[in-house]
Amino acid sequence: MVFNARVLSLAAFIFDVSAVVCTWIAAYLIRFNGPPPGPFAHGGVRAILWVTPLYAVMFRAFGLYRGMWVFASLPDLVRIAKAVVAGALLTTVVAAMLQPVPPIPRSVLMVGPILLFLVMGGARGFYRASKEFYRYGGLVSQGKPVLVIGAGEDGASLARELRRSPEWRLVGLLDDDVAKQGREIHGYTVLGAIGDLAQLAELHRVENVIIAMPNATAEVHRRVATLCVRAGVNAMVLPALTPMTQGLPFLTRVRQIDLEDLLGREAVSIDTPHVEALLTGRVVMVTGAGGSIGSELCRQILRFNPAQLIAYEISEFAMYKLIEETQERFAQIPVVPVVGDVKDSLLLDQVMQKYAPHIVYHAAAYKHVPMMEEINTWQAVRNNVLGTYRVARAAMRHHVDRFVMISTDKAVNPTNVMGASKRLAEMALQSLQQQTDATHFETVRFGNVLGSAGSVIPKFQQQIAKGGPVTVTHPEITRFFMTIPEAAQLVLQASSMGEGGEIFLLDMGQPVRIADLARDLIRLYGFRDDQIKIVYSGLRPGEKLYEELLADEETTRPTHHAKLRIARAREVPGNLLDELLPWLMQHRIPGDDEVRRELRKWVVEYAPAVTPVLTSIASTSTSNG
Structure with missing residues (x-):
């Protein structure tokens, strides 16, 4: 170049x-x-x-x-x-x-x-x-050619505005409605079906497309966005009308498509009155408040005007960033920054005695699977299990009404130490629930969230920015995905519904093949497959091809919210903690193999992964795929 x-x-x-x-x-x-x-x-x-x-x-x-x-x-x-x-x-x-x-x-x-x-x-x-x-196909003054996908009312209104735009020159519209194909809208022809996009874009030398179907389902949006990305066009989308955009011209509402469009997630609506009754005017505490999920929980909680938010976080820098943001956006609500370890019982007692939280959201955890699989196994178990137990016991001692733990799909039939430790933490809460009616213990399980620390998307973005290659661990690996705000809202919704002892499952939609996600992300950034390669590095320690949200022995029942179900996990023995706590609090650091062996005693469904062998591994580097 x-x-x-x-x-x-x-x-x-x-x-x-x-x-x-x-x-x-x-x-x-x-x-x-x-x-x-x-x-x-x-x-x-x-x-x-x-x-x-x-x-x-x-x-x-x-x-x-x-x-x-x-x-x-x-x-x-x-x-x-x-x-x-x-x-x-x-x-x-x-x-x-x-x-x-x-x-x-x-x-x-x-x-x-x-x-x-x-x-x-x-x-x-x-x-x-x-x-x-x-x-x-014309002079500069005529604008860049563009296709509009969707020949309904919104597409027609957009076509009318494009007629007056010096920047764009509308070539035509696409719609799957056969009755509209070949007809004209404001002088522009409906050229064909949406599936014809690639051929029509090449025929008319069109590099830009606007998706004008704001009221279509998330699945339709996902299909159309994927077609645009794979056709190599620059895709924009006309989002649904909101009170903030009421009365604005259609062209001003158009935005670039992003990864969320490709995943096709339905917008979340929560039962606002129930969440308000739980949070408004109350003292709320969040552990792991500086993390991806914890910080978003803080943002969502502050929207409901709590009396006070206690942000508990071990990272001083993460706490600093959180307080900077909350002081700017929610200056009227007091946020108390507590820098501390969730295993510190003395500090937890002091904080809960002083501020008397009504509800605790426990988001603190070690979650990076490969890092916790070797060398750090004992730290993962101590932080995820003993840390959860100590926060929960402090909540019981100080009469906290609700305790909500953030869990993971990796706790289902776990194949790694991180997942097994989170399942054991769930079991510890189940056992504690048998000892009290005053505090309601609830668990919320979900899969990967887009853009969270250590997740696959930021890693792929860094690799694309460097010119590739993008590394995926296995061509068949799949994962569930949701957005951070969506996860946080559903956690709040679940916390307003629990009666004690439930494990809530979030609707994660359909699993996504990571290789397809990487390929779409490469195209979304404007590169061709031959410009940035995808290489396969092999599954990492403790990693499995397919995540699950429900264990084999579990059944679920619906709730009044369409995106939340309740799992009925297997019963936990009443003496679990009597046997578990001495092991967790021993004054030595057991080796990795010993930790895994002991975990199998407590979590019977835990089976360390057997890594599939790739026929051809193009790279030895790793990714978060």
Whole structure:
């Protein structure tokens, strides 16, 4: 690319220098109405030898070759004008100093620069116009061609606005309704079905598409967004109307599609009155408050105007960022920053005694599967199980009404230490629930969230930004995904519904193949498959191909919220904690194999993963796939 840019700059420089020679000769021809007399002809030729280098220096000095002809614009013309004027003035000064015989006609010194400016500026304008005509089928003033997907009322309104837009030139519309195909809307033809996008975009040289189906289902949006990405077009979407966008022009509401569109998640609606009754005017505590889920929980909780929010977090920096944000957005609500470990019983007692929270959301956990699988197994178990137990016991001692733990789909038939430790934490809460009716213990399970710390999406984005390759652990690996705000809202919803001892399951939709997700993300960023490769590194320790949300022995029952179900997990023995706590609080650090062996005693469904063998592994590097 650098080589091509240099070649193009050199070609432009050669053209401009040639233009100096040609316009100098043309100025002489105009001055003498034809070939000049012999002495003037020889004088003009001699002058070219010093006039041309002088202009060449001015062209370089004024930066005429920093831009590209295909994007030539008014600033480029201004630079050309400055360079030509400077060259003309210097030519006049040098001519006066040299006083050649015969002298250079004054008309040549005036006409030459004018002709030179017209040739240089005109050539650039012609080049850009021809490129735009070839690419877009029309001149620049006609706008970039665009297809609209959706020929309903919203698509028709968008077509009407596009007619008046100088930026866009509507080529036509697409719709799956056979009755609309071939018909005209505001003078624009419905060219075919949505599935014909790739062929029609290539036929009409269209690089931009607007999806105008704001009321379509999430599944339809996912299918259309995926078609756009895989057709290699720049896709935009007209979102559903909200109170904030009421009355705004359609074009101002259009936005670029993102990964959430490709995943096709339905918008979450929560039972606001029940959540308000739980949180408004109450003291709320969140552990792991600086993490991806914890910080979003804090944001969502603050929207319901609690009396006070106790943010408990071990990372000083994460706490600093959270407090900076909450002070800016929710200055009227007091947020108490407590930097501490969830295994610190003394600090937990002090905090709960002083602030008396009504509800505790326990989001603190070690969750990175490969990192917790080797070397850090004991730390994972202690933090995820003993930390949960100590926060829960403190909640019981200080008469907290509700305790909600954030769990994971990896706790179902776990194949890694992280998942097994989270399942054991669930079991510890089940056991504690048998000891009290005053505190209601609830667990909420969900899968991966988009953009959370250590998740696959930020890793892929970093790899794409570096030019690839994008590493996926296995071609068949799948995961459930949801957005961070969606997960946090459903956690709040579940916390308002629990009666004690439930394990709530969030509706995660359909599992997504990670390889397809990586490929779509590459295209979403404007790259082709041959520009950024996907390589497979093999499953990492403790990783399995398919995540589950429900264990084999469990059944579920629905709730009044469509996206929440309640799991009936197997019974936990009443003496579980009597046997578990001495192991968790022993004064030594057991080895990784011992930890896994002991975990299998407590979590009978835990079976360490057997890594499938890839027939061909293109890279030994790892990803969060």
